[in-house]
Amino acid sequence: MSYKNQFSSVYVNELKEHTAMSLVKTFCSGERKPSQYLEQLFEHIERINPELNAITSLQKEYALLRAKELEAKKPEAHQMLYGVPIVIKENIQKVDFPVECASKMLKGYRGQFNATVIESLENAGAIIIGSANMDEFAMGSANEHSSHGVVRNPHDPKRVSGGSSGGSSVACAAGFAPITLGSDTGGSVREPAAFCGIYGFKPTYGRVSRYGLVAFGSSLDQISPFARSVEDLDLVLKVIAHEDPLDSTSLRGCYESQIEKYTLKGKKIGVIRSLLKAGLDDNVLQEFQSLEENLKKYGVEFVDIEIPSLEHTLSVYYVIACAEASSNLSRYDGIRFGHRAEGTEDLNDLYSKSRSEGFGAEVKRRIMLGTFALSAGYYDAFYGRALAVRDMMAKEFASVFEKLDFIYMPTAPTSAFKFGENSHDPLKEYLYDVFTIPANLTGIPAISVPTKVGMGCLPVGVQFMAAKGRDAELIAFASALEKTKLIGTTALV
Amino acid sequence: MSENNLTSYPNVLEIMKKYDVVIGIEVHCQLATKSKMFSHAKNAYGDSPNSNIDPTCLGLPGALPTINEECVNLAIRMGLALKSEIQPVSVFARKNYFYPDLPKGYQITQYDKPICLGGELILPNGKKINIERVQIEEDAGKNIHVGATSLVDYNRSGVGLIEIVSAPDMTSPEEASDYLRKLHSYVVNLDISDGDLERGNFRADANVSIMPKDSKVFGQRCEIKNVNSFKYLEKAIAYEIERQYEVIEAGGKIHMETRGYDSEKNITVGQRSKESAKDYRYFPEPDLPPLIVSLERIEKVKKLMPELPESKAARFTEKYSLPEYDAKVITASRINSSYFESLVTSLLGKVEPKNISNYFMTDVMRASKLFAEAKGISLDELLEVPVSLENSISLLSLQASGTISGRIAKEIFEEMISTGKSPVEIVKEKNLVQISDDTSIAKICEQVILDNPEQLSQYLSGKEKLFGFFVGQTMKISGGKLNPAKVNEMLKKLLDSKK
Incomplete structure (x- = not known):
């Protein structure tokens, strides 16, 4: 673990100093200036990032200018993220930032408008310092499918970061920013959070506006934050989780924190034992069970439950996500922007060559799958049935939540694996999402929290889910859990 | 309709002795709203290319559609006028295909759950044409070809449309054009669309087939696409009936295909066969929740609904004591009825409505006809009455006050429309004041x-x-x-x- 030393000696003496909460405090009190902090932070990023490859575009000039702008005025009460540096996944639109989605197709493409989350963050005084690597168009579980190259795990650079929001996850875990944004379509925030030893939270579908998020599977996508503490997650949700007239699927109202008043005692949590039988690595199972045992001591009650439709998780997900993706990615046709093939004969040739050259193998695979699933004569057998099972799953979850507060599950079946271990077998890679996908299919909120692993061990994440719309309760529960010190980030430790 | 009461096309009439003609019509009608259907960009014709655009109607990555509620209200209004059932829940769907004028690679439309189902439209001859559905969708941009280069203007991209689909209830070219005229008068009278045919804001596709008189099975149909004139639709259908008849009589088979109408040669030309047509891979639009329409909303739309020609005619007979015939003729066109009503209101207490109607139906309508002929368009396509309202008011006033006689009034009218001079000017110039002493x-x-x-x-x-x-x-x-x-x-x- 040579990395641990590199981090702690130069930049991070006390991790707590670098949370968004503490940064806002020191910036607002005038103890430190955001621009001074940024100078120091950029040094750290420029030293560490070349090997990890998490940030693909560090916008130093812009960020410093923005810091000076902020410093010119007194912090205002609504600026809850005053001076806080934030990294965004490369699929979120910010004016003039690269929005390449790690694809040759969008090489050189820059944001033309601000995503709603960007507007919200900047109104709250945050400084977007750069954009992060990802799997091409958010398709992947290991960040191995990127035109920018792989992202390395700070805990062991021979291992993957997880995906598809690998860059954002590593940026947070390596201390490049206290809060980073990813997008979670089937676990793309929770799985890399688990691999990197940090928190990743997927809100209820519609709780955070998708306006400005490059679509993969529209009915599943959700912009989701990473942080190294639950308090920071709570803080950023207060800023970004609200209604948006520009996103017709956005939910009314906004996130209202319940972090202040929360106890673990008496909470009822469901566990689906049948899911734990196969495919789990020992270290994951051990961490899972030990947290369960420890939580019982705090008065948390565990109940065995079954959700029969979960056996169809992967097939339902890959039909729906790919079908939507096949349509969402039609706009990359070489006509208005993005890659256009040279020397084409006619319009069809232009479409076909531009798309063949621009998209990577995994993206093509999913476009083909989705196109097939929607084809005349196959719709009912694939897409129609997948929607029906999805409905059934949502009902099963809803009925389970009538008697429970949360559901407890591993986040991923293993810890971060080595490069190439799964990438040549798509099915094997898809299996990594089996625990995270149900929350996307049913639209419920879910959080991956890092367990307290021993020295030199790889991080392990476990997952808690709540009923639709109960985001604040889930965050409050995770916060109470963090306070028991049974869990906690392993970033930079 | 002509004296034989079936059709005025002699060849078609011959064919109709042996075959039944079956025609169904789909109309795409552009909604007259200030902004587009799914984006906030302006909806305006004639602005410089790509000036009325935003991330959504350009299909930029990350942009999302939102629903223009005004478009939905207009669709409900259309449904109410056609006595359709307004659906409490309807669903938007994506129709996927590649074309440069379609920036997202799919069109947002409605598929298996449109906003209005069923309905009817009564033709002037009293025949009821059933309506199958009315659905909301978005228009595409426009490809412009300059030599070897193609350019795309996205000003129209995302503008709201309604598609009105009739049942295959029409049985002659004239019925089809009557249907189209009637529907056009509805959308214009109800402020749903400006109905501008030339600009393609009201365009019709006709599905035409013929079957032997004793047959119970429809013949294979062909679709004539994008005809933008009432008369051309009629002619295109008449031609298509003859064409299909000749193919069948010669022992051939009709293939399902899309055909275009060449108005210069008066023929239809095959464009692409439907068998090899694209698979549009429809599926529910995940970016838009189902469209919920409450009963309260329908009531609200009903209250704000402009008058339909039929009820306007009834009001005219009652309020202005017009003969039914006059009322019917004047209210058939929105521009005529509003012109007439402006005259009546301006000349209240001075000129009897019946006298205004006489003037309007002889002089003004004749002038309109000549004007349309000179422009090479049909009367229904006129966007305004070609005689200025002020001139008509002035002329009728001069006559009412006894300043000029009826005969002189006719003379002045001719002068007025050929020179554009005002009646007062003409009276002065030509010393036409009536002598009453x-x-x-x-x-x-x-x-x-x-x-x-x-x-x-x-x-x-x-x-x-x-x-x-x-x-x-x-x-x-x-x-x-x-x-x-x-x-x-x-x-x-x-x-x-x-x-």
Whole structure:
């Protein structure tokens, strides 16, 4: 673990100093200036990032200018993220930032408008310092499918970061920013959070506006934050989780924190034992069970439950996500922007060559799958049935939540694996999402929290889910859990 | 419709003795809203290319559609007018295909759950045409070809459309064009669309097939695409019926295909076969939740609904005591009825509505017809009455006040529409003021009696019919400027005094 030393000696003496909460405090009190902090932070990023490859575009000039702008005025009460540096996944639109989605197709493409989350963050005084690597168009579980190259795990650079929001996850875990944004379509925030030893939270579908998020599977996508503490997650949700007239699927109202008043005692949590039988690595199972045992001591009650439709998780997900993706990615046709093939004969040739050259193998695979699933004569057998099972799953979850507060599950079946271990077998890679996908299919909120692993061990994440719309309760529960010190980030430790 | 009551196309009439003709029509109608259907960009025609655009209608990555509620209200209005069932829940769907004018690679439309189901439209001949559905969708941009280069203008991209699909209930070219005219008068009268045919804001696709009289199975149909004139639709259908008849009679088979209409040659031309047509891979639009329409909303739309031609005609007969025929003719067109009503209101208490109707239906409508002919468009395609409202008011006022006679009024009307001059100007220029003072009239009448001793003696000996002759002569001499009532009165007096 040579990395641990590199981090702690130069930049991070006390991790707590670098949370968004503490940064806002020191910036607002005038103890430190955001621009001074940024100078120091950029040094750290420029030293560490070349090997990890998490940030693909560090916008130093812009960020410093923005810091000076902020410093010119007194912090205002609504600026809850005053001076806080934030990294965004490369699929979120910010004016003039690269929005390449790690694809040759969008090489050189820059944001033309601000995503709603960007507007919200900047109104709250945050400084977007750069954009992060990802799997091409958010398709992947290991960040191995990127035109920018792989992202390395700070805990062991021979291992993957997880995906598809690998860059954002590593940026947070390596201390490049206290809060980073990813997008979670089937676990793309929770799985890399688990691999990197940090928190990743997927809100209820519609709780955070998708306006400005490059679509993969529209009915599943959700912009989701990473942080190294639950308090920071709570803080950023207060800023970004609200209604948006520009996103017709956005939910009314906004996130209202319940972090202040929360106890673990008496909470009822469901566990689906049948899911734990196969495919789990020992270290994951051990961490899972030990947290369960420890939580019982705090008065948390565990109940065995079954959700029969979960056996169809992967097939339902890959039909729906790919079908939507096949349509969402039609706009990359070489006509208005993005890659256009040279020397084409006619319009069809232009479409076909531009798309063949621009998209990577995994993206093509999913476009083909989705196109097939929607084809005349196959719709009912694939897409129609997948929607029906999805409905059934949502009902099963809803009925389970009538008697429970949360559901407890591993986040991923293993810890971060080595490069190439799964990438040549798509099915094997898809299996990594089996625990995270149900929350996307049913639209419920879910959080991956890092367990307290021993020295030199790889991080392990476990997952808690709540009923639709109960985001604040889930965050409050995770916060109470963090306070028991049974869990906690392993970033930079 | 013509005297045979079936069709005025002789060849089609022959065919109809052996075959039944089946026609269904789909109309795409652009909604007259300020902004587009799914984006906030402006909806305006004729602005410089790519000026009315935003991330959504350009299909930029990350942009999302939102629903323009005004478009939904107009679709509901159309549904109400057609007596459709407005669906409490309808669903938007994506129709996937690649084309440069379609920036997202899919069109947002409605598929298996449209906003309106069922309905009817009654043709002028009383026949009921069933409506299958009305759905909301978005328009595409426009490809412009300049030599070897193609350019795309996205100003129209994302503009709201409604598609109105009829049942295959029409059985002759004339019924089809009657249907289209009626539907057009609805969308224009109800402020749903400007109905501009030339700009493609109201375009029709006709599905045409024929089947032997005793058959119970529809023949294979062909779709004639994007016809933008009532007359052309009729002609295209007539041609298509003949074409299909010839193919079938020669032992051939009709293939399902899309055909375009060439108005210069008056033929339809095959464009692409439907068998090899694209698979549009429809699926529910995940970016838009199902569209929920409450009963309260339907009621609200109903309350704000402009008058339909039928109810307007009823109101005209009642309020203005117009004969039913007049009311029907005037209200058939939105521009005519509003023009007429403006005249009535402006001349309230001065000119009887019936007199205004006479003026309108003879002079103004004839001028409209000539104007349309000169422009090479049909009467329904006129966007405004070609006679200025001020001129009509002034002309009718001059007549009502007795300043000019009815005959002079006709003369002035012609002058007015050919030169554009105002009636007052013309009256002054040509000294056409009606003479009403007794001395001048008496003088001319005396002269006429003196000049015609023969007729006078005949009249005096009992041939009273000759009174008309004296009136005619008097008016002729005066160039029609004498007040006719006064002339009558004066001649009567003078002639009787000679008895």
